[in-house]
Amino acid sequence: MKAIVLMKQTPDTAQLSASMDGLKLMAEGGPRIVNPWDEYAIETGLTLAEDHGGEAVLLTMGKPESTEAIKTGLAMGCKGATLLTDDAFENSDSLATARILTAAIQQQGDYDIILAGKSAIDGDTAQTAVQVAALLGIPYLGYVAKIEAIDFDAKTITVVRAIDSGRETVTSSLPAVVSVLKEIGEPRYPSFMGIRKAAKAKIPEMGLADLGLSADEVGAAGSNVQWPEVTLPPAQETQLELIEGEPEEAAKVLVQKLLAEKVI
């Protein structure tokens, strides 16, 4: 069994504070992390490898410093990783990113499943994994809360999708792109041995030429959306009104205030 886990390095929103706003965090920030949603994808890949034999490997597009997040994934137990990095990839939109990932996947040889997190907390588009599936022409299973059954010989998978209206059970052929939710299982911590091994790992890199792509398919040139303006959200001008008094009395006051707000 071979699982390819799509993983992105992102800023850590836990570092946001009065002195570290979103713009500063994106530009400089502190240590980058494995995109929180992707940790669940890594966990899923590792669990499948344990249960069925085989391996989970990481595939990341990003700047050279993404090796930090990749090493976290390796320390968790992934058996290999490839970093897709090139100046030409800068400012790729989700579809250009999907093109780059797809070209790399097609060079990976046989694989059984591609795993992804629900979205990346920086771009927040939740588009790339679907687009990889669309470009590869394989099924996409999103919002997966549980893998109910998987048979790598018969090449079938049955999953539970936690969607707006309820829980849907879907059976699909493999390979497929499977995007998982937190319910799939808490990610493990990197082991001590894993951290030592990952620290020494040499991460292979691939660029534009290695992937057989042309410069007008990637980066800003290969993208159909641009984001010329990124700003802080308007400051919320909320004046806190503390309601004081014993519970019954305070409750009466608050109820009247909320009725006057017309939010009930």
Place this chain on the structure above:
Amino acid sequence: MANIWTLVEHRDGAVDSISWETLAMARKLADKSGGSVTAVVLGDGVGELAQTAFHYGADSALLVDDPALKDYRLETYGAALAELAAARTPDILLMGASDKGREISPFVAAKLGVGLASDALDMDLDGDSLLVTRPVLVGNLIAKITFSDAKPQMASLRRRVFPALEPDTARSGNVETVSVTLPETKTAVTGFEVAEGEVSLNDASIIVSGGRGVGGPEGFPTVKALADVLGGALGASRAAVDAGWIPYSHQVGQTGKTVQPDLYIACGISGAIQHLAGMKTSKVIVAINKDPEAPIFKYAKYGIVGDLFKYVPALTEAFKKELGK
């Protein structure tokens, strides 16, 4: 003159309210540019939905009525919409940023090789070209998105940021029934369990949430009682979910749901940045917390510093009386 399409999303004929909100947004853009709005209805036995779409502001409708579209599947719905859009090239193609919309739209954009902005907070036109405002970094930044000339320009609209039009039953329009070539399917829906008896966080106009201060699973009925009397949904912080007090489906925040209700009542929630990211744009926030220094109070309009197990039941009782329940 922007020719705008919107997808009417439904489950077995029951339309998701986000579709009418999206249709209203399309109407706004079309009116600005002297263009038109076409509702796209995909399904099995769903012809009536096209009529309803006229009531909500569509000028015309494209209907694909096919037994193969009975169950929603990305591969069939995505292929149908991509085929229609490729053949007729609307200028703009919109849908709701629902679970379905957020997978159909990137699928179609990839098949057509066009640009997409998901989860829009607002949309506008620059000439006939779409402009989208959307959150990034879980709402800690706002990005303006512009599009290349590749058509259609695509976007999905976040729930509850733009109101649907009041339905006007006098409105009507032309329904064009079309057939599409659907692909051999590789997926099959084999079961569905409706989330019954629970108000969905996505649609809720009122949410009452509990956090670490709730103390344990036995504390949540107190919070839920308030949600119930208000007809609201029950939410939770990551701390409460990770402690196993309440299922993940209730989690609001960075690795849970992003919500924007009219009223958000946070009970025993300190207001970690990851939780705030999921709810701070709620219209009115009420915080009930023992700790007067809790960050949640910075975002709250009304606050009570005190024991939630005293104040929340008092609020529930007061609302019961007031609302005659």
